[in-house]
Amino acid sequence: MGKTVTLSDVAAAARVDLSTASRALRGEGRVSPATRQRIIDAAAELDFRPNAQAQFLANGVSKTVGVLTLNAPAIFAMPVLTGVNTALGQLDIATLLYDARTDSAVLQESVRKLHARRIDGLLVLGAGVLRSPLHSISAGFDIPVAYAYATSDDPKDVWFMPDGVMAGRMAGEHLLGIGRRHIAHITSKSDIGARDRETGLMQALKAAKVPLALGKPLRGNWTRRWGAEAATQILEQKASVDAIFCGNDQIALGAYGVLRAAGVRVPDDVALVGVDNWEGLVGNGDNLLTTIEPNLFNVGRSAALYLTAATEGRYEPGAHYEACTLVLGETTMGSGIRTATDPEGLI
Numbered sequence: 001m002g003k004t005v006t007l008s009d010v011a012a013a014a015r016v017d018l019s020t021a022s023r024a025l026r027g028e029g030r031v032s033p034a035t036r037q038r039i040i041d042a043a044a045e046l047d048f049r050p051n052a053q054a055q056f057l058a059n060g061v062s063k064t065v066g067v068l069t070l071n072a073p074a075i076f077a078m079p080v081l082t083g084v085n086t087a088l089g090q091l092d093i094a095t096l097l098y099d100a101r102t103d104s105a106v107l108q109e110s111v112r113k114l115h116a117r118r119i120d121g122l123l124v125l126g127a128g129v130l131r132s133p134l135h136s137i138s139a140g141f142d143i144p145v146a147y148a149y150a151t152s153d154d155p156k157d158v159w160f161m162p163d164g165v166m167a168g169r170m171a172g173e174h175l176l177g178i179g180r181r182h183i184a185h186i187t188s189k190s191d192i193g194a195r196d197r198e199t200g201l202m203q204a205l206k207a208a209k210v211p212l213a214l215g216k217p218l219r220g221n222w223t224r225r226w227g228a229e230a231a232t233q234i235l236e237q238k239a240s241v242d243a244i245f246c247g248n249d250q251i252a253l254g255a256y257g258v259l260r261a262a263g264v265r266v267p268d269d270v271a272l273v274g275v276d277n278w279e280g281l282v283g284n285g286d287n288l289l290t291t292i293e294p295n296l297f298n299v300g301r302s303a304a305l306y307l308t309a310a311t312e313g314r315y316e317p318g319a320h321y322e323a324c325t326l327v328l329g330e331t332t333m334g335s336g337i338r339t340a341t342d343p344e345g346l347i
Contacts (some may be wrong), residue, residue, distance in 0.1 A: 013046060014039040063120065066114045068122060077125060077149065080300035084148065086301060087300070093308065096119060122146075123145075147159035158320065164195075167275050168200025168203070186244055213239060213240065225254060227255040228258045242269070243270060248278075251274065252274030268334070273292070290326075290327065
């Protein structure tokens, strides 16, 4: 490894004193255009990288953001965290990561440690699926705090989430758009995401003056087993159902298995839509499920960019929702989706 290039090396190469080189590279002070350009050129030629600790001592900015995760290894947390790190890395901002591992004692200890750190902002990354908002920890910090893939119980806080209402509305509009008029809903209960997705679906049905099949959603949990159980209930009731919006892809996969085993043609007899783009997340990509992509990478990216803006005084409290995307699959479009996506059918 070569010798670390210092500001003194840049000053010597540009034939100026140390203070002039420092002012020029910070864009401050009275330095002639020709001299400033000579200093910039010397820094580029030497591949000069400013020392972060020296910058902090000079202007009080550490260029480090704390990231407090509630469960970093969780599969839905990873794309959010990737979005955060990508955005901050492009801005040459370092991250200091603490993971609470869903343990409240570890969470409190992590908060205590973050208080002692020289960070410019704090991003709290939640688990997304919550029965109630997180208890705010913002009040104890004198730096900007933002929440990603989580909501806060303090309306003065700022948080970033996928637009669950948009997801439900988009699913309903898609099913209506392919001619379905007897749409059932299988979902979870007592959950913020479930409520938002149900709200969006009902908005789409109300706009089309189409009632919800079965009269009410079937509410259980987020598992594939519940999806199978709920689909069995629908079959036993012999209900007039030609489509099911499932609150997530696991429920949809459970329903799909039961319907196919019973001889129900998907999507000819019953179309299915899920949420999460699970196949894309785990790298399957076989275009089986039509699903709503929550764009979790964008949630993390937007939260990180907002936090950097907030360190400069631009602060907008409240909810910020990231747009979702419809991903077409066989469960609404039929096997022809493979041909449309991949002419050789090798998805």
